[in-house]
Amino acid sequence: xxxxxxxxxxxxxxxxxxxxxxxxxxxxxxxLLLSGSPKKPTCKAIRETKALQRxxxxxxxxxxxxPSAFSSRKTILTQAYERGVYLKNxxxxxxxxxxxxxxxxxxxxxxxxxxxxxMIIPQTIIMGWINFFFSGFVLIKLPFPLTVxxxxxxxxxxxxxxxxxxxxxxxxxxxxxxxxxxxxxTLLLGEDNSADGMRDMAAMSTMGMTQTGQPQDFNKLxxxxxxxxxLTPHEWELDEIENRLLVxxxxxxxxxxxxxxxxxxxxxxxxxxxxxxxxxxEGRGKRRKGQKRD
Amino acid sequence: xxxxxAELYVPDHIVHNTKTITxxxxxxxxxxxxxxxxxxxxxxxxFIFYGVVSLFTxxxxxxxxxxxxxxxxxxxxxxxxxxxxxxxLFSYVLFWTLLYGTVHVYD
Numbered sequence: 001x002x003x004x005x006x007x008x009x010x011x012x013x014x015x016x017x018x019x020x021x022x023x024x025x026x027x028x029x030x031x032l033l034l035s036g037s038p039k040k041p042t043c044k045a046i047r048e049t050k051a052l053q054r055x056x057x058x059x060x061x062x063x064x065x066x067p068s069a070f071s072s073r074k075t076i077l078t079q080a081y082e083r084g085v086y087l088k089n090x091x092x093x094x095x096x097x098x099x100x101x102x103x104x105x106x107x108x109x110x111x112x113x114x115x116x117x118x119m120i121i122p123q124t125i126i127m128g129w130i131n132f133f134f135s136g137f138v139l140i141k142l143p144f145p146l147t148v149x150x151x152x153x154x155x156x157x158x159x160x161x162x163x164x165x166x167x168x169x170x171x172x173x174x175x176x177x178x179x180x181x182x183x184x185x186t187l188l189l190g191e192d193n194s195a196d197g198m199r200d201m202a203a204m205s206t207m208g209m210t211q212t213g214q215p216q217d218f219n220k221l222x223x224x225x226x227x228x229x230x231l232t233p234h235e236w237e238l239d240e241i242e243n244r245l246l247v248x249x250x251x252x253x254x255x256x257x258x259x260x261x262x263x264x265x266x267x268x269x270x271x272x273x274x275x276x277x278x279x280x281x282e283g284r285g286k287r288r289k290g291q292k293r294d
Numbered sequence: 295x296x297x298x299x300a301e302l303y304v305p306d307h308i309v310h311n312t313k314t315i316t317x318x319x320x321x322x323x324x325x326x327x328x329x330x331x332x333x334x335x336x337x338x339x340x341f342i343f344y345g346v347v348s349l350f351t352x353x354x355x356x357x358x359x360x361x362x363x364x365x366x367x368x369x370x371x372x373x374x375x376x377x378x379x380x381x382x383l384f385s386y387v388l389f390w391t392l393l394y395g396t397v398h399v400y401d
Binding site: 013017140141142143144145173176177179180181182183184186187191 | 334336390
């Protein structure tokens with residue numbers, strides 16, 4: 001194992017670290033400048049999202065209200081969803097919005113473009129800079145050994161067959177910086193910084209371009225929410241509360257409660273089967289309408 | 295009866311708690327990496343050192359931040375022990391390499 005010749009300037013490996021930290025801070029500031037203050041949504045847009053949230057809340061916490069309250073809320077919400085009362089512009093509920101003509105969609109696309117540029121340009125420049133100035137010699141020694149397989153990857157451009165694999169070139173050092181500098185940014189700039197390129201990249205790959213480019217079709221979302229709401233069963237939290245309380249404080253044994261529960265389940269099942277018999281004659285679509293009425 | 299316990303958590307608070315843990319973990323990984331580099335650990339000893347340090351950090355979080363009751367602050371009870379351990383491994387390796395190079399290679 002021969003000792004490789006080190007570069008003249010001994011602290012050469014510090015340069016990429018400094019540059020990457022500084023560029024990260026610059027990126028953060030540029031992103032802040034470009035994005036500006038967030039645009040206020042219109043009153044109707046807020047109403048649209050809140051109406052959708054109401055359905056979700058009713059589905060999640062519906063068991064806390066009595067059956068009558070639940071069913072009335074369900075009826076009102078499903079009707080509103082069906083008719084599209086809460087849509088931004090109810091008239092054109094079915095026409096898909098073209099992002100190119102819609103000014104808001106256009107703005108969103110521009111936003112995405114700006115962010116992309118702020119991410120890609122510094123990354124490319126740094127990588128080119130490192131490739132240009134730091135190629136052809138090893139930069140730093142890793143403190144842990146790697147297998148020989150990594151040699152071609154970590155020592156690209158350094159054609160010395162019997163050098164130890166722990167000596168790596170600038171490009172590997174760059175990638176290590178790219179992955180490892182996130183906590184430094186967190187300490188310097190706070191939690192929600194936009195200095196870290198890797199997180200943006202991960203977000204991009206999962207979201208795709210549809211999220212940034214196209215506005216959501218709320219009519220479709222309302223229809224799904226309506227279906228979900230209709231399928232939600234209701235079981236009031238206060239049903240059989242007296243039994244549960246007595247069991248909790250040891251006044252009654254568990255077995256009685258279970259027997260009661262089984263009885264109630266049986267009763268419910270019988271009711272359900274009768275209902276099914278009644279509605280079995282009608283078609284599926286008619287059955288849905290019948291449910292809505294009551 | 296049918297309300298699962300998960301609904302009893304406030305999402306904003308969960309997010310805040312997770313952020314706190316991430317902050318603690320990333321700072322600890324940077325400090326541990328620097329320590330490992332200055333000590334001149336190599337090979338497996340370095341990774342074992344990281345394991346020991348992260349276990350110790352988890353214990354400190356468990357004992358001081360959640361006061362021994364992680365279920366009160368997080369949905370999963372193992373979040374305190376596992377969350378972010380592998381995510382901050384990269385920064386540990388970075389600072390380990392950096393300080394190792396500074397102290398032991400280029401001295």
